[in-house]
Amino acid sequence: MAKEITSRSEDYSKWYIDIVKKAGLADNSAVRGCMVIKPYGFAIWEKMQAQLDKMFKETGHQNAYFPLFIPKSFLSKEAEHVEGFAKECAVVTHHRLMNDPNGTGVVVDPSAKLEEELIIRPTSETIIWNTYREWISSYRDLPLLINQWANVVRWEMRTRLFLRTAEFLWQEGHTAHATKEEAIAESEQMLHVYADFVENFMAVPVVKGRKTASERFAGALDTYTIEALMQDGKALQSGTSHFLGQNFAKAFDVTFLGKDNKQHLVWATSWGVSTRLMGALVMAHSDDEGLVLPPKLAPIQVVIVPIPKPNEEIDKVANAIVEQLKAKGISVKYDQDTTKRPGFKFAEWELKGVPVRLGIGKRDLAKGVVEVARRDTKEKSSQPLDGIADYVENLLNDIQENIYSKALTYRDEHITPVDTWEEFKEVLDTKGGFVSAHWDGTEETEKKIKEETKATSRCIPLDGKEEAGTCVYSGKPSKGRILFARAY
Amino acid sequence: MAKEITSRSEDYSKWYIDIVKKAGLADNSAVRGCMVIKPYGFAIWEKMQAQLDKMFKETGHQNAYFPLFIPKSFLSKEAEHVEGFAKECAVVTHHRLMNDPNGTGVVVDPSAKLEEELIIRPTSETIIWNTYREWISSYRDLPLLINQWANVVRWEMRTRLFLRTAEFLWQEGHTAHATKEEAIAESEQMLHVYADFVENFMAVPVVKGRKTASERFAGALDTYTIEALMQDGKALQSGTSHFLGQNFAKAFDVTFLGKDNKQHLVWATSWGVSTRLMGALVMAHSDDEGLVLPPKLAPIQVVIVPIPKPNEEIDKVANAIVEQLKAKGISVKYDQDTTKRPGFKFAEWELKGVPVRLGIGKRDLAKGVVEVARRDTKEKSSQPLDGIADYVENLLNDIQENIYSKALTYRDEHITPVDTWEEFKEVLDTKGGFVSAHWDGTEETEKKIKEETKATSRCIPLDGKEEAGTCVYSGKPSKGRILFARAY
Numbered sequence: 016m017a018k019e020i021t022s023r024s025e026d027y028s029k030w031y032i033d034i035v036k037k038a039g040l041a042d043n044s045a046v047r048g049c050m051v052i053k054p055y056g057f058a059i060w061e062k063m064q065a066q067l068d069k070m071f072k073e074t075g076h077q078n079a080y081f082p083l084f085i086p087k088s089f090l091s092k093e094a095e096h097v098e099g100f101a102k103e104c105a106v107v108t109h110h111r112l113m114n115d116p117n118g119t120g121v122v123v124d125p126s127a128k129l130e131e132e133l134i135i136r137p138t139s140e141t142i143i144w145n146t147y148r149e150w151i152s153s154y155r156d157l158p159l160l161i162n163q164w165a166n167v168v169r170w171e172m173r174t175r176l177f178l179r180t181a182e183f184l185w186q187e188g189h190t191a192h193a194t195k196e197e198a199i200a201e202s203e204q205m206l207h208v209y210a211d212f213v214e215n216f217m218a219v220p221v222v223k224g225r226k227t228a229s230e231r232f233a234g235a236l237d238t239y240t241i242e243a244l245m246q247d248g249k250a251l252q253s254g255t256s257h258f259l260g261q262n263f264a265k266a267f268d269v270t271f272l273g274k275d276n277k278q279h280l281v282w283a284t285s286w287g288v289s290t291r292l293m294g295a296l297v298m299a300h301s302d303d304e305g306l307v308l309p310p311k312l313a314p315i316q317v318v319i320v321p322i323p324k325p326n327e328e329i330d331k332v333a334n335a336i337v338e339q340l341k342a343k344g345i346s347v348k349y350d351q352d353t354t355k356r357p358g359f360k361f362a363e364w365e366l367k368g369v370p371v372r373l374g375i376g377k378r379d380l381a382k383g384v385v386e387v388a389r390r391d392t393k394e395k396s397s398q399p400l401d402g403i404a405d406y407v408e409n410l411l412n413d414i415q416e417n418i419y420s421k422a423l424t425y426r427d428e429h430i431t432p433v434d435t436w437e438e439f440k441e442v443l444d445t446k447g448g449f450v451s452a453h454w455d456g457t458e459e460t461e462k463k464i465k466e467e468t469k470a471t472s473r474c475i476p477l478d479g480k481e482e483a484g485t486c487v488y489s490g491k492p493s494k495g496r497i498l499f500a501r502a503y
Numbered sequence: 504m505a506k507e508i509t510s511r512s513e514d515y516s517k518w519y520i521d522i523v524k525k526a527g528l529a530d531n532s533a534v535r536g537c538m539v540i541k542p543y544g545f546a547i548w549e550k551m552q553a554q555l556d557k558m559f560k561e562t563g564h565q566n567a568y569f570p571l572f573i574p575k576s577f578l579s580k581e582a583e584h585v586e587g588f589a590k591e592c593a594v595v596t597h598h599r600l601m602n603d604p605n606g607t608g609v610v611v612d613p614s615a616k617l618e619e620e621l622i623i624r625p626t627s628e629t630i631i632w633n634t635y636r637e638w639i640s641s642y643r644d645l646p647l648l649i650n651q652w653a654n655v656v657r658w659e660m661r662t663r664l665f666l667r668t669a670e671f672l673w674q675e676g677h678t679a680h681a682t683k684e685e686a687i688a689e690s691e692q693m694l695h696v697y698a699d700f701v702e703n704f705m706a707v708p709v710v711k712g713r714k715t716a717s718e719r720f721a722g723a724l725d726t727y728t729i730e731a732l733m734q735d736g737k738a739l740q741s742g743t744s745h746f747l748g749q750n751f752a753k754a755f756d757v758t759f760l761g762k763d764n765k766q767h768l769v770w771a772t773s774w775g776v777s778t779r780l781m782g783a784l785v786m787a788h789s790d791d792e793g794l795v796l797p798p799k800l801a802p803i804q805v806v807i808v809p810i811p812k813p814n815e816e817i818d819k820v821a822n823a824i825v826e827q828l829k830a831k832g833i834s835v836k837y838d839q840d841t842t843k844r845p846g847f848k849f850a851e852w853e854l855k856g857v858p859v860r861l862g863i864g865k866r867d868l869a870k871g872v873v874e875v876a877r878r879d880t881k882e883k884s885s886q887p888l889d890g891i892a893d894y895v896e897n898l899l900n901d902i903q904e905n906i907y908s909k910a911l912t913y914r915d916e917h918i919t920p921v922d923t924w925e926e927f928k929e930v931l932d933t934k935g936g937f938v939s940a941h942w943d944g945t946e947e948t949e950k951k952i953k954e955e956t957k958a959t960s961r962c963i964p965l966d967g968k969e970e971a972g973t974c975v976y977s978g979k980p981s982k983g984r985i986l987f988a989r990a991y
Contacts, residue, residue, distance in 0.1 A: 045577070045633050046621065049570035054649065057567050079545050082537035083623075083654055083670050084593075087600070089533070091608040101600040101609050105572075107623070108596045108611065110658040112575070112589040120579040121589050123596065123620055132611055133534065135571075135595070135623075145533050155842075161542065166571055166654065170598040182571050354643075 020366070022303045027247045028175075034297055035176045038306045038367050041293075048174040048181030052290070055367065058314035060184070060293060064164065066216050066311075067186065067288065070208050076160045076188060081142050083166075084133040089141040092266040096140065099233020103170040105135040105181075135168040140234065140285055143189045144263040151191060151281060153272045158201070159191040177294035178251075178503050185289035188256075191281045193271065195260075198282035199237075202258040205286040206239040209254035217292065218309035218419035219243045219299045220426045221253060222449070222498060224474025229458045232285075236260040242473045242498065244426045245298040248447020250473050250500035253295050256286035294503070299422050300391075306368030307391055309418050310411040316340075317347040317407060318369045320360050322376035322386075325351045329375050332385075332400065336373065339404035345411065365390060370414050371407055391418050432496065439487050439499075443468055449500045453493035455486035464488055470499045508854070510791045515735045516663075522785055523664045526794045526855050529781075536662040536669030540778070543855065546802035548672070548781060552652065554704050554799075555674065555776065558696050564648045564676060569630050571654075572621035577629040580754040584628065587721020591658040593623040593669075623656040628722065628747070628773055631677045632755040639679060639769060641760045646689070647679040665782035666739075666991050673777035679769045681759065683748075686770035687725075690746040693774040694727040697742035705780065706797035706907035707731045707787045708914045709741060710937070710986060712962025717946045720773075724748040730961045730986065732914045733786040736935020738961050738988035741783050744774035782991070787910050788879075794856030795879055797906050798899040805835040805895060806857045808848050810864035810874075813839045817863050820873075820888065824861065827892035833899065853878060858902050859895055879906050920984065927975050927987075931956055937988045941981035943974035952976055952987065961986045 020037060021029040035041050040056030052060065068078070084107065090097045111127030114120075136142065143161075150156060164186045174180050188205060192198040206223055213219050221241035231238040235257035243253045261280040264270070270278045300307040310316050317340055321329045333349045340347040348369075350360055357374070364372055374386035384397040387406070391414050398406050429448025433439045442450050450470065454460060461472050475497045484493045508525060509517040523529050528544030540548065556566070572595065578585045599615030602608075624630065631649075638644060652674045662668050676693060680686040694711055701707050709729035719726040723745035731741045752758070752769040761767050788795040798804050805828055809817045821837045828835040836857075838848055845862070852860055862874035872885040875894070879902050886894050917936025921927045930938050938958065942948060949960050963985045972981045 042634075042637070044570045045574060045630065046570045046572045049572060051570065051634055052568040054565035054567045058565070061566065077542035077546070078549065079542045080540040080672065082532045082534045082539065083656065084534045084537060086533060087609065090600070097600075097609060101602075104598065104600050105595045105621070106597040106600065106611050107593045109594040110592065112578070112585075112592050112594065112622070114589075121575065121585055123594050133593070134600070142533065146530075146539055149530070168571065184568065 020303060020305060023246065030303070031294075031298055032176060034301050034306055040297070040306075041176045043176070046181075048171060050176050050180050050182075052184075055314065056293065059296070059308070059312055060290060062312045062314065063212075063216070063292060064186075067212055068164075070212060071162050071186075071188065074160075074204060074208060076162045076190075078163065079161050080163055080165070081139050081146065083136055085136050085139070085142045087132045087134055089145060090134055092141060093234050093262055095262075096234035100137045100169070104137060105168045105170055107133040107135065136165070137167055137169045138285075138287070139163065139165070139167075139187055140189065140259070140263050140283075141267070144267040144269055144283070147191055147281070148267055148269045151269055151271050154193050154274055157191055157193045157271060157281070158197060160188075160201075161190065162186055162188045175294075177290055177297070180290075183290045185287050188284070188286045190284045191264075191269070192284070193273065193279070193282070195282050198260075198284050199258050202237070202239055202256045202284040202286065205256040205284070206241065206254070209256065209286070209288060210241050213241060213243065213253055213292070213295075214419065216309065216311045217296050217299070218311075218415060218422060219253070219295055220419065220423040222430075222474060222476055224476040224479070224498065226255075226474060227458075227461060227472045227497070229461055230472060232257045234259060234262050236262070240474050242449075242500075243295050243299060244422075244429055244448060244500075245295070245503070246425070247298075248429060248501070250449065250498075250502040251291075251295050251298070252473070252502065253292060254286070254288040257284060259283035259285060300418055301368070304362070305366030307418065308368035308370060310370045310415045313368065313370050314346065315348045315367070315369050316345050316411060317371045317373060318364045319347065319349045319373045319375060320357055320364070321349075321351070322357050322374050324353050328377070328380065332375055332380060336385075336403060340407060343404060343408055345404075345408065361388075371410055373403075373407075389414055391421075430498070433487060436487055440468055443470055443501065447501070449473065449498040451496045451498055452487040453484035453495070454497050455489045455491035455493055457489075460486060460488050464499065468501075470501050473498045473500050473502060508791060508793060511734065518791070519782075519786055520664060522789050522794055528785070528794075529664045531664070534669075536659060538664050538668050538670075540672075543802065544781065547784070547796070547800055548778060550800045550802065551700075551704070551780060552674075555700055556652075558700060559650050559674075559676065562648075562692060562696060564650045564678075566651065567649050568651055568653070569627050569634065571624055573624050573627070573630045575620045575622055577633060578622060580629060581722050581750055583750075584722035588625045588657070592625060593656045593658055595621040595623065624653070625655055625657045626773075626775070627651065627653070627655075627675055628677065628751050628771075629755070632751040632757055632771070635677075635679055635769070636755055636757045639757055639759050642681050642762055645679055645681045645759060645769070646685060648676075648689075649678065650674055650676045663782075665778055665785070668778075671778045673775050675773060675775040678772045679752075679757070680772070681761065681767070681770070683770050686748075686772050687746050690725070690727055690744045690772040690774065693744040693772070694729065694742070697744065697774070697776060698729050701729060701731065701741055701780070701783075702907065704797065704799045705784050705787070706799075706903060706910060707741070707783055708907065708911040710918075710962060710964055712964040712967075712986065714743075714962060715946075715949060715960045715985070717949055718960060720745045722747060722750050724750070728962050730937075730988075731783050731787060732910075732917055732936060732988075733783070733991070734913070735786075736917060736989070738937065738986075738990040739779075739783050739786070740961070740990065741780060742774070742776040745772060747771035747773060788906055789856070792850070793854030795906065796856035796858060798858045798903045801856065801858050802834065803836045803855070803857050804833050804899055805859045805861060806852045807835065807837045807861045807863060808845055808852070809837075809839070810845050810862050810867075812841050816865070816868065820868060821863055824873075824891060828895060831892060831896055833892075833896065849876075859898055861891075861895075877902055879909075918986070921975060922972075924975055928956055931958055931989060935989070937961065937986040939984045939986055940975040941972035941983070942985050943977045943979035943981055945977075948974060948976050956989075958987045958989050961988050961990060
């Protein structure tokens with residue numbers, strides 16, 4: 016093994032951090048709670064960004080950029096919003112340093128205190144809706160469909176690489192509409208875009224649903240969510256889309272002149288996914304040897320390893336394969352490092368999750384074959400050199416599908432309907448995953464369930480059916496089942 | 504005219520701001536000195552980013568992401584660096600807000616004071632070199648060729664959209680090398696990459712040179728720069744690349760084990776361009792009707808306007824042209840808005856700088872022609888429908904070249920060699936542009952020249968020749984001419 020990784024069975028959390036660090040995805044920084052995203056990790060994030068950006072543009076959105084800073088007073092304008100974010104704000108109070116009069120180094124210059132403190136954006140609804148007031152005056156200005164790629168800061172006390180960091184990267188869509196129906200349709204559309212991306216590119220199956228009132232975004236009337244399941248049976252909220260009603264239009268006085276020649280408040284949505292998705296990607300697929308990447312997001316899809324080391328004959332074959340794969344748009348690396356042995360390289364590329372490895376050795380070449388190893392199942396086979404590029408292309412598709420269906424099988428086996436409180440607790444403790452249970456609709460019950468089991472309501476599935484029943488906790492009447500789980 | 508723009512002759516500064524705002528590039532925000540980059544402006548920036556990113560990757564660089572925050576003590580570790588940036592730092596001192604005990608709204612929670620203040624990065628050398636200490640241990644880890652796309656904050660007192668804002672977007676390359684020669688070669692290479700981009704994509708000619716000691720980046724041993732000339736005769740520094748020597752390696756204790764089995768300090772470079780380039784793009788080419796965009800960076804390269812409005816016949820022809828142009832990778836918009844007249848649309852698309860406009864009217868169609876208008880020269884002509892896509896493709900290339908050569912002619916006419924102090928001042932006041940003059944090599948003289956004329960030394964051109972002479976200001980001996988100009 017190139018680098019030792021804790022096994023999942025031994026310590027799942029440590030396994031996760033080992034993979035993130037040792038595969039070169041990210042590392043802690045000198046700043047509490049902030050991470051450094053390393054080149055290999057960033058290359059994966061760039062592939063995610065490129066695909067999401069394409070999907071946003073195909074659905075009519077444009078990118079823009081709004082300030083990092085939010086005046087403190089803006090946050091207070093929407094009551095629930097400030098309640099939700101005030102406790103985790105990084106606050107800028109001064110704009111200058113000066114030499115320390117009592118020693119070396121620099122100190123804050125007390126004369127450079129800001130009149131009004133600035134908050135580093137934890138999310139941008141307030142600064143954006145303050146701007147929209149200038150941009151929107153007539154129904155002709157609507158819908159306004161804007162997205163921003165940005166860094167945001169939420170001062171979390173307990174952080175974990177990618178899953179919860181003080182600073183993270185994300186995109187935030189902020190749209191403005193003339194009607195309620197249109198805004199709801201937008202927030203639902205973006206949930207489907209997220210689900211499409213997470214399932215078809217990240218190969219992670221999701222449950223689409225709505226959050227209960229207590230789990231909504233601060234300031235939203237309705238929050239849609241996609242919930243994924245990790246290999247330890249814990250859920251991970253992977254993307255949310257909010258119908259904000261007219262709350263921000265009211266707070267920032269954003270109205271438009273309708274076709275009816277009257278002034279109306281504007282309807283809003285916002286939606287976001289973040290570098291948290293990197294955590295979901297790692298935890299959904301990887302194994303004790305390292306990262307397992309879906310081919311569609313792998314920065315290197317194929318690696319070619321000369322056995323035991325490069326020579327003229329092997330170089331010639333390898334370079335020809337590189338050309339053929341590149342012509343198909345497949346990213347490939349020929350590992351010509353002569354200082355490492357094949358076994359070491361195999362482990363290294365497995366750790367990095369490269370989907371397909373081709374081994375080229377003298378004996379195989381004499382037979383006109385190469386060794387093909389797939390990362391997901393670890394299967395190896397000999398394949399004829401002739402037509403190898405087509406074979407690899409198909410194999411990459413197979414791997415993408417296989418990773419998804421493996422995760423889907425696991426997920427489907429871990430949605431367990433329960434009808435009693437005993438069962439509820441037992442399933443959580445023994446099997447994990449989502450528990451599908453009747454709930455009386457009250458925040459009080461959710462709270463107690465959380466206190467007693469650490470499980471939270473994940474969502475009311477969009478495809479759930481109305482079904483009269485009895486709350487698994489309170490015994491009161493329920494209108495349908497919702498999903499609970501322990502979650503990241 | 505759709506929207507009134509101040510003419511250049513009337514007020515060049517106001518003309519610039521009018522174009523930036525009215526063409527929909529950017530606007531001021533509610534936060535002092537911070538701008539909102541609007542969708543059309545951001546689309547241009549995205550095209551710049553995509554091309555630069557490609558060029559960085561082609562020269563072997565990888566992207567990564569480092570924290571927004573820099574611990575205050577890090578800044579102090581490199582003496583010149585802190586001197587250069589301390590006076591314009593946004594400082595985070597607290598991490599929580601609380602309800603105002605004396606009223607409504609929120610206030611900073613005094614109990615949430617940070618132990619050490621955090622600076623919003625004005626540039627990232629310090630946090631990055633602190634990280635490189637962990638990443639570099641052997642010559643095998645070098646060179647380390649990293650770039651980051653990020654927002655940075657420098658608390659400028661006098662701001663102007665794109666040219667000087669408190670927050671701006673940029674890329675910063677930070678590379679680490681085993682030898683001095685390699686680091687110098689890297690900083691020169693990146694200067695050439697920048698010049699290539701600015702000249703061949705932005706169509707703005709530049710002078711490549713080195714900064715004098717007083718104009719160097721804080722912490723650099725040598726700063727390379729590309730200097731462009733705006734239409735008002737003022738220079739604009741458009742990109743810089745720094746040879747940092749071992750200053751940051753010393754400050755952050757970054758050493759590597761060499762092939763000689765000894766520890767050595769690492770050599771460094773950094774280089775950056777920013778949204779300032781958007782300002783250069785606007786000021787280099789635009790005219791009193793609005794923006795003039797080089798085709799390679801125009802979000803919309805061709806607009807088709809139906810005359811006087813869409814109908815079945817015109818739609819059919821327009822859609823066919825759209826398909827043909829798209830097949831060539833040309834971005835095109837068919838303006839089917841029925842609420843505006845052609846004349847209004849013409850002005851609107853001129854304001855937005857779309858390089859080519861096609862007018863399709865009934866009478867022209869009867870003759871089998873369309874009207875082609877080019878934005879740069881405002882020339883119009885009738886062109887046969889047959890083969891129109893090829894014609895437009897060639898025309899876009901012509902426009903790209905014409906915009907560049909126009910700017911080049913202007914620039915070349917505005918590099919004026921002068922040999923006396925009287926001439927120096929007169930050229931600056933009457934003609935503007937770069938003044939090429941002998942200088943005695945002292946900071947004192949630069950300072951006096953600046954005080955008396957507001958002109959600063961722009962660069963020592965890379966292609967300048969050694970030539971003994973007399974300093975235009977002090978009369979002392981000089982080794983060669985350097986360029987001075989009034990600058991943004």
